[in-house]
Amino acid sequence: MKEELLQILTEAVPGVDFEAETALVDDEILESLDIVTIVSEIKDVFDVEITVDDLVPENFNSVEAILALIQARKA
Template sequence: MERLIEILEEIEDGVDYENCTTLIDEHYLDSLAIISLVAELEDEFDIVIPTVEIIPDNFNSAKAMWEMITRLQEEG
């Protein structure tokens, strides 16, 4: 989770990633930021994020992202 927060801060600084639950809804992360984020997450956590996972529910908070990452890792 800590590494995830670091990645998020590298992509878009100045957001309270620990507590924010509206990263997509409030446009803290736009679609270009999502592409960078997906590339970074796939690299870092050795997962493949399919298009179908790119929904606000999976990216609105760091917690939701972490849950998606863990799930994709388990699914292998």
């Protein structure tokens, strides 16, 4: 799951070391359009529903946070 997520992130925003970053939104590495693209891909690849309520910085600041969101939506 993590490798698939990293591929989605790298395709959306090339040149970022997503495994090392822990403030993707807070440091403005991910912008709103990037998040829209990433959420769309996550929905397709992982077959989960991401709601508007999920679109908060805490859920997208790191790979681990995004993985936790995916796992929570799969449950």
